[in-house]
Amino acid sequence: MHRFNQRITSALEERQAQGLHRKLNCLNRGQAMSVQYGGQSLRNFSSNDYLGLAQDPELVRAWQEGLSRFGAGSGASPLVTGFHSPHAHLQAQLSEWLGYEHALLFSSGFSANQALLFALLQEGDHLLQDKLNHASLIEAGMRSPATMRRFAHNDPSSLSRLLSRLPEDAPKLVVTEGVFSMDGDLSPLRDIARVCQQAHSMLVVDDAHGCGVLGDFGRGSCDRAGIKPDILVVTFGKAFGLQGAAILCNKAMADYLVQFARHFIYSTAMPPAQAHALSKACLMIQQGDWRREKLTALGQTLAEHLSPVVEVLETQTPIKPLMVGSSERAVSIAEKLRQRGLWVSAIRPPTVPANAARLRVTLTAAHQEADIHLLAQAINEVWHEK
Template structure:
């Protein structure tokens, strides 16, 4: 089979199963409203949970950072790219979350890939929640270690796998809040099971940081767990982009020596780190935004319980409505778009077959009227 035939066959298969992805350029996509092709929609697909991407202090900080440092880092952090703005934000973040060290990465995907690739050896076992993010599972599958998956949020399933014989070390991986189901991991029980066998615990809290716990310190802080490795990202509640790995001093030094994504990638622009420092200040002091988000979640769930769709058991900003068939989910999203609501139909392979869904994401920027209007449109569309 030629390369072209292979590509054509793969694309045709995606189209045939109603899972072909298309990107649409928008003029504004992270705030309460999304503007696409000149039309304004109420946006229920943004991960900007606290509205920080539009916060004046953060925008001003990025502008100031660009004036001070320019718009790029100029190289890898191991050459010339590591700047005082990076160092100061790493120290600020580590102190806030109670870890000895923080290391900045260009994205959460890169951070997860880098950590697993640097740590995993052939005799090791990686034991991951079966619904862990693609960046985690892909890195584990590509590593020389054996990947085993425990049933979603099932501590007994995890313990069974941890009890199996292994010649090397065991790395347990989970998320704080799961990006497609919106539910939270039982981190305290997972940590206890991991510690019992001397394993290493890695938690990706991309969707928990900023919105859960005191000052938004996230899922681990809320459950009084300090994992060996905590990954937080800045493209959700922080309203910017990038990620950080929180860990011990020896682990940080190890990653600085062996994490290839860190060593061989151009570092985050210093202006971005400068803006992230301002974003952290905004996140910490905006408890009212977290309270508003929780109120919006409760309002949506109360209304959505009356819909003829399965509402997942999520108490977070991610509120999936299970539709089932791919084409029905696509059609439903299109119908809602005609009514002025922007929702995304999530289909396999992102989620398991037969669980295509509308992934509703709520933010503190939404008003009660926004939520009520969406619920009315959903009632009409699913009638």
Template sequence: MTLAFNQRIHKALEERKQSDLLRSVIALERGNQAVFQNNGKWFDNFSSNDYLGLAASDELKLCYQQAVSDYGVGSAASPLVTGYSNQHQSLESALTEWLGYDSALFFSSGFAANQAVVFALLQKGDLLLQDKLNHASLMEAGMLCDAEMKRYRHCNQGHLAQLLQADKPMMAVTESVFSMDGDIADLDGFVSLCKQAGALSMIDDAHGIGVIGEQGNGAVGMTSKRADILVVTFGKAFGLNGAAVLCSREMKDYLTQFARHYVYSTAFSAAHAVAITRAVAMIQTQQWRREMLIELGAIYDETLNGTAGFVATKTPIKPWLVGEESDVLALCAALKREQSWTTAIRPPTVPKGSARLRITLSAAHEAKAVQKLAFNLKRHSEGC
């Protein structure tokens, strides 16, 4: 039987190699900063989700260091045992006051938070509606849960409205900012349609929180009505890791009983909660970080507008469309030789024929680094 598994594994890996789809992990020497060193060479990092540049900020590092000294490095238990501390409670208060929800639950990742909600809430006979380009965590949860799942055309409110006419318990889910395209959903329209149909609404705000909305409040700043459930992750604009599900008190009580990812996972540490709380304050008060993103985005757009591959977005996510897997790998390698670090995104993450570079801007970038990247993209696109 072992031979059968070995053959299956070998075949799958060979197929990935032959299709230029094999993924690999690269260890970075100096951490995920705006500029890092790898194999003795320096690179401008255009592949991270550290949109506001908090991950390596001195203020957040010093806060975390002091918190580790005060509270240690681990929680050592799940939230329902001894893993939930006064520091977690303070973080919950900061988030709910900022974003206008009654309660919050914390998870180890956005992937865990999304799946916990879907698995805990949906039952056989229910209908789950998802934007076609929702994150893999949501799609997998939809396929594995007991409910029927239907996908509506990307950001197509008309198609969603049609599907919401079903006579059964319904839940609809969208991302605020889509991670591979950098576009923003019509969140006000989404929530309004759900409320009109009596459907539960959920927004995954992973790539919106901290970046869009008033004072960086993400989806909340883009809607006149609150979604029933809001998922925010701390691994992007917050510069850390983990996630929170924001909801009503009764919903929190329900998820505390039935969300297995919450009940059976070790909580992130009290020190981590302190650092996230500081990041919440930094996001609200340090508007200059979002202003810097706007300035850098303007430099990028002005240089590349009209160039083949360029996609205009209002977010720090700047997809550069290439098409074929071999071509995007070649472009990625060429940019690395020029000391700009980008990542090639290929199927199955994106549809066949739409391989791309997922370029991301950070408030920690210098203007000259963005200018250099844009110049080289334009030069390669024009075959110079």
């Protein structure tokens, strides 16, 4: 057997033995927040489509209109011939809405995060990241030439101690998230911003799960906290109901990224039709206070109807983790919920720490109160079943 095949076989066998093997589940979308799987219709409580825009007829029509006007694909990278008027319009729209001089578009949040850190960091720089930052950020930091340290999760004091040990004139970059996707908790952004200011550090906030959901007009976690980081990353695969990402920054930083961010330079630009649809989504978010209010109400309903024995983390976001512990039990509960017509994903290591497996319930504005009653009743019934 070839050495690569031996390596692959061994890794797969180990993953199976640990009970952590993953597989792709092919789903078909049904009406509202339902999916079709294995001939069964299931209510979907694992979507990041927080505002319910992904299937909103108004947004679908906007993408169809974009296809009719601008064609299917961009045809090239942005610096060749892939940058079109819908991209420019979306960048200006995002900049005005979120309060920055410039926005730069990327095909995914993963690529935006990696492009930023790989382009910006050099040898001798210091990168400080929240311990629970997204894999795209942690991986980029580990592979960058900078020295990376990780501060305790959501702990400004830990960050301050690490910064105090660094030379005052050393380039320092602090990166955190606005909302952490596995626990649904908010970063203490105001305190972190204060620490960064005192230490003359640049602050980056990845607000993938906060933009559109939190803040006035959906401006996100930073608006809610009353701060403006040096660089803001927002993604379009959550509240926007689409795909892609943007880095918000000043004009000099944007120009620097255009020159040196390889993910931007060498990737095909997002389709202009998609950028056209994203502009519509941006407007829908700003005008969608009722969606955010509904999410809050649905979260309260879930909390009121879950049994006290169910260990749910209280959050101010649509992410409601049910802490289970063992991977095997999390998978078992998820399967029992599926048998009752509910799709709730079991999240296991290495995505979360060992013995911290959970059911990651996510609510959307497309859910109805009756859906939440059904979910709570089913969770209460299966929580202690053998």
